[in-house]
Amino acid sequence: MALAPVVPVVVLDDAEAAVPLAAALVAGGLPAIEVTLRTPAALEAIRRIAGEVPGAVVGAGTVVRAEDAELSLKAGARFLVSPGCTPALRAAMAGTGLPFLPGVSSASEAMALLEQGVAEMKFFPAEAAGGAPFLKALGGPLPQVRFCPTGGVTPGNAASYLALPNVGCVGGTWLTPKDAVAAGDWKRVEELARQAASLG
Numbered sequence: 001m002a003l004a005p006v007v008p009v010v011v012l013d014d015a016e017a018a019v020p021l022a023a024a025l026v027a028g029g030l031p032a033i034e035v036t037l038r039t040p041a042a043l044e045a046i047r048r049i050a051g052e053v054p055g056a057v058v059g060a061g062t063v064v065r066a067e068d069a070e071l072s073l074k075a076g077a078r079f080l081v082s083p084g085c086t087p088a089l090r091a092a093m094a095g096t097g098l099p100f101l102p103g104v105s106s107a108s109e110a111m112a113l114l115e116q117g118v119a120e121m122k123f124f125p126a127e128a129a130g131g132a133p134f135l136k137a138l139g140g141p142l143p144q145v146r147f148c149p150t151g152g153v154t155p156g157n158a159a160s161y162l163a164l165p166n167v168g169c170v171g172g173t174w175l176t177p178k179d180a181v182a183a184g185d186w187k188r189v190e191e192l193a194r195q196a197a198s199l200g
């Protein structure tokens with residue numbers, strides 16, 4: 001959460017795009033990159049970014065099965081992110097020794113993780129679940145939790161999240177528009193990253 005105000009959430013159909021895409025994000029000032037395990041190319045993309053992009057801190061997102069945690073670690077992921085959490089998934093993520101952000105969208109889910117000693121969480125789906133006002137309200141009874149909201153976060157609303165004391169960073173897919181990735185328009189990705197990095 002301390003690396004940058006924004007974590008790009010990346011969906012990659014082709015691992016060939018991984019290295020230039022990550023290099024553009026790093027050049028724009030966003031070193032922490034979440035590659036979601038939503039495509040067959042994801043683990044290979046993580047492997048390539050981890051091995052070939054200096055300065056990148058690549059993590060795995062959409063970690064929804066216990067076995068994904070270990071597969072991500074082996075591919076070179078340096079952090080793990082999940083949209084939700086179960087006891088088995090929490091144990092698997094903790095078992096890797098990597099930093100991890102399990103997802104929550106309620107006070108009870110956050111409290112269940114706090115009981116397990118986890119105080120850093122993803123807030124997902126952020127906008128649909130109540131947005132910045134929801135996190136502001138949770139900061140009253142649960143000030144010890146730090147959140148990374150994702151899901152519906154945009155350049156237009158990111159600052160309202162980042163202004164909250166219980167938000168460490170935000171995440172989103174807007175840094176890597178599908179058309180820019182398909183066209184290999186890495187200058188555009190770099191520029192979007194630069195604008196996002198200045199939010200911090």
Ligand code: 3PG
Pocket residue numbers: 009061062083124150151152153171172173174
């Ligand atoms: C996530 O997994 O964090 C979300 O898919 C991000 O969604 P977005 O497209 O709304 O940024």
